[in-house]
Amino acid sequence: MSLETRRVGPEAAADVLAVVKAAFADRPPLDPPADALAETEQSVAALLAPGGGLLVVDDGRPVGAVILDPAGDRHDTVYLRRFGIDPAARGRGLARDLVRSGLGEAARRGARRVVILAREELPRTARFWRDMGFTETDRRAPYVEMARPVPVRLDVASADEMRDLGRRVARRLRRGDVLVLSGELGAGKTTFTQGLGEGLGVRGGVTSPTFVIARVHPSLGDGPALVHVDAYRLGGRAELDDLDLDTDLDEAVTVVEWGTGLAEGLADARLEVRITRATGQAGPATDRGADREADPEADPRVVEIDAVGARWLDADLAL
Template structure:
C-alpha cells in the first residue's frame, strides 16, 4: 500500500477493518474531520467497501437519503438534514477519461460548499484540489486470498487514509483507528 504520491509532510493512518459495520463506523469517524471543500478519493477493488465507507460518511454528516452506489447515475447529492455541508457521492468507475470527462458533473462548482467523495477517482479528479484525503481499501482477492483458511477473513480490509496537501499537513488521523 505504498503510494508514491504521499509526501513527507502528508498525514497517514493505517488500520484493519474486519466487518462492514466497522467500515461504516470508520466513515462516521472520518466525517468528524471533514469540512466544506474537502475532497476524498476512494480506491479499492470491487467489493472492497468504498460505498459502505461512504454510507458511514453520510451518517456521520447527517445527510438526507440513503447512500447507495451511484454507479449508473454517476453522482448523487445528499443534502444535510441540519446546517452541515451536503455530501456529493461520485462513482467514476464507468468514466474512462480524466477531469475533462468529469466536467459535466460540475464538481469544481460543488466542491467549495460540499464534501465530495469520489469512488474510482484515481487519475480523474486529483486536479480539483491540491488538498485531499486518499482512502485506499485493500481486500485480499484471488491469489492473495488463497492462503486464507478462515471464512470470516473475507471481510478483512486493510485501509490507508492519507491526507495530501496543506489542509491535512497537521491533521491528526490517529482517531480514525477508534
C-alpha cells in the same frame, strides 16, 4: 531478481554510504556542493544511530537507501535524509517504493509527519516529492523544506466497522474536502461512504452511484452536502463540473469512487482511501458496475487513509 527492503542501523553504514555516493555523484554539480558527498562511513553510522534507515538490496547488491532521522524537537516528526537510488537501478520505480516504505516505517514508529529537504536548483527532484504528496512548508536557501502526513493504516473486521470508520472520518471533514476511494469490487467503498454520509448528517440512503455517475445528498442541518461520484467514466475535474450537480463543490464534501489517476485534477488536497482485503483474496466475479459488498466478516479489510496537500499537514488523523 531478488529485491528486498531491509531495516538497518549503523552496522550497515558502508552499504548505505555506497548508495548515497553513487546517487548524489550522479546529480548536477551544485554550489555549495551537496552535503551528502562529504559523508564518510563514520558520519553515516552516526546518522543511522538515532532512528536507523532502510536499505534496498537487489540480488545482494545495495541499490537504494534512506536514513530516518527523528526530529529532536518534535516527537511526531521524522526526516528522510540521504535518500538515493543507485543510477544503475533507476527506471524501475524503486524511488517511489522506497518513499512508501519510508512512510510506512515512520508510521510504525508512531510519527505523524515526514519531512524532506530538497535543493532549490533541482526542480525535477522537488516535482518528484510533490508527486509523492509532499507540500512545501519552508524555504531556506539553498533548501526547500517539504512535508506530508504519514498514511493511517487500519484493520477493519466487518461492515459495521467500515461504516463506523466512515462516521469517524466524517468528523475530520469540512466544506470543499475531497476523498478518492479505491479498491476492488466489493472492497467496501460504498459501505465506507454510507458511514460518511451518516457522520455528515445528509439526506437519503447512500448507494453506488454507478448508473447515474453522481448523486448529491443535501445536509439535514447546516453542514456540507455529500457529492458521491463514480469516476469510472469521467476524464477529469472539467467533466465533473459539467455534471450540473446543482451544488457548489467548494461547499460540499465530494467522495469519488474509482478516482485513482484523476485525483490530481480533482483537488490539490485530498484524502486517498485505499481498501484491500486483508487475505488478498479476490471476491466473486461481478460486473464492475454492481460493486456489491462481499462479506467482510469472512474477509476483513485493510484501510489506508493517505492525506495529501497542505490542508492535512496539521490535521489530527488519529482514528
